Structures are given as structure tokens and as C-alpha cells.
Amino acid sequence: MKGPLFYSKILLFGEYGIIKDSKGLSIPYNFYNGALKIDGASTEQAKASNQSLIRFTNYLKELTKQQPELVQFDFESLDRDLQAGMHFDSSIPQGYGVGSSGALVAAIYDKYALSKISVLENLTREKLLRLKEIFANMESFFHGKSSGLDPVNSYLSIPILINSKDNIEATGIPTQRPEGSGAVFLLDSGIVGETAPMVQIFMENLKDKGFRNMLKNQFVKYTDACVENFLAGDLKSLFENTKQLSKVAINHFKPMIPSQFHEIWERGIETNDYYLKLCGSGGGGYILGFTQDYEKAAEALKNYKLEVVYRF
Structure with a gap:
């Protein structure tokens, strides 16, 4: 069977x-x-x-x-x-x-x-x-x-x-463009992440008023915008909001990002070659990447294993 x-x-x-x-x-x-x-x-x-x-x-x-x-x-x-x-x-x-x-x-x-x-x-x-x-x-x-x-x-x-x-x-999502230069990709951290401890850290952080405010006024705001932009196929706004989401993650979700990836995370934001975000609860596993030029991102991240998920 x-x-x-x-x-x-x-x-x-x-x-x-x-x-x-x-x-x-x-x-x-x-x-x-x-x-x-x-x-x-x-x-x-x-x-x-x-x-x-x-x-x-x-x-x-x-x-x-x-x-x-x-x-x-x-x-x-x-x-x-x-x-x-x-x-x-x-x-x-x-x-x-x-x-x-x-x-x-x-x-x-x-x-x-x-x-x-x-x-x-x-x-x-x-x-x-x-x-x-x-x-x-x-x-x-x-x-x-x-x-x-x-x-x-x-x-x-x-x-x-x-x-x-x-x-x-x-829902339906916009049709992929196999020949498109932009992409969503997975970056293999090479580390196994555990969901429960990461969720525990998040629940602890929620007790802090400042963290709750950040979540509502920044994290949820940019997440909602990204979903709407992606479904509408509005790539210009999507990348602007993904960049903001990437910044919020490195500033407020550091424990969920393995320390050896902090530098390349920030480099993506500085160069605009790619933006990284959490894939699931973080702590290891895959990191999700968004780029308008996959060749450029792949070159910048050539020391890592990447997998394309979706082409723009």
C-alpha cells in the first residue's frame, strides 16, 4: 500500500x-x-x-x-x-x-x-x-x-x-513567469529549527507593550501590504514592503534568525540585491528570499544552497 x-x-x-x-x-x-x-x-x-x-x-x-x-x-x-x-x-x-x-x-x-x-x-x-x-x-x-x-x-x-x-x-495567485528575472527562493540555513521554542520566545515577547505595538504598527501592517501586493501582482510595492518586513525581522525577531545569517540579512537590505524573511517559525531550516534579479542574488549568496519557489 x-x-x-x-x-x-x-x-x-x-x-x-x-x-x-x-x-x-x-x-x-x-x-x-x-x-x-x-x-x-x-x-x-x-x-x-x-x-x-x-x-x-x-x-x-x-x-x-x-x-x-x-x-x-x-x-x-x-x-x-x-x-x-x-x-x-x-x-x-x-x-x-x-x-x-x-x-x-x-x-x-x-x-x-x-x-x-x-x-x-x-x-x-x-x-x-x-x-x-x-x-x-x-x-x-x-x-x-x-x-x-x-x-x-x-x-x-x-x-x-x-x-x-x-x-x-x-485563492488564486498570479501565474508564474518562468523566464522572469525576479524570484522567491529558499535559502538553506543548514540548521534544523524547532518550532516550539521559537513560538515560546514570541509568546514571552508579547508580554512587552513595546513589542505588541511594533507588531501591530509595523509587522502586521507590512505583512498585510505584502499579501495584497503579491495577489494584485504589484511588484514595485511588494518589494518596497518586503524590504520593510525584512528590516522589522532583523530588528525585532533576531532570536529567530540564526546568528551566522544576521550579516547577510542586513547586506541584502543595504544592497537591495535581495530581501530575506522568516520561513515558518525560524530558528533554522529555510529562510525565504525575495529578489528582483535572481542572478544577482544568487551571485551575492553563492556560498549558500538556494531553491527557486516562484518566478516573477
């Missing part, structure tokens, strides 16, 4: 801000994917994944006892498949901010949830919010606190526009 593929995602805009009701834009990233698999595999990786799935299943059993109206699963089939060695066969790097746990949550829901919301349905706002709530509860097993957006994106495999906590919708 090999289940359907679930893809990684990239939150282009909205990291941390969506906790405080900023806009957000999440897109599927088909370069990485994962699927549930039963093939009698006995690799160490498959065994570790199987054990992790058993722990996750125990968590889901508790969750369905506490919130029976939220979601129910076919635990008989799930337990049987786990005994047969089922694991999540995935190319999605863990701790990189591209939704490895989200794809796993989506795969389990897709195969074992009873009376599930289908991808083929007319996805009303109510259904999307319902999915987000179910997935937030499921994914909390991995992060302690989850918005549920990564699994929604992985499950539906379509771009998701977050207007606010209680208002999300499927």
Missing part, C-alpha cells in the same frame, strides 16, 4: 503575524511530498516513523475522547496498519518550516477520518474553518500549539489566503 501524496507548503507571508490576526498567504510547494506506506520496510527510518505514528495515534484517541464532536477516526484500521509497519515516507525536511508535520496530519485525516470533509466538496468558509480547527488540534501533538494552516494547505493543495483567524479562503 502507498497512499496519495501530500505536499509541503510555504507560508509566503504571515509567520507570527497570523497569531495576532495579520493576513497570511500559504502556497503548496510540490518539490517535497510524503505518503503513508505499508511495504514491510524495516529501515531504521521507517521504524522510527512507525513508532512516532503510534504515539500520534494514542494522542488522537485521547483527543476524540475529549472532543468527540470534533473528529472521529477508524482506529481499528489505523491500529491494524500500524501493526503491519505503516510509516510516513517523506522527502519533506523536518524542522525546515515547510510543513513536514502538516503533510503527515493531512495524510492521516485523509485515510482514517470518519465523515471527513472532502477536497471535492464546495469548500465554503465554514468548511475551511472546520478543517483548520480539526487540523490545529491534531497538529498540536507536534508543536504544542498549531494554527492548523499547514495541514489545510497540504490536504487541499491549493493556495490559502488568511484574512484573519476566523476568515480564510482558497
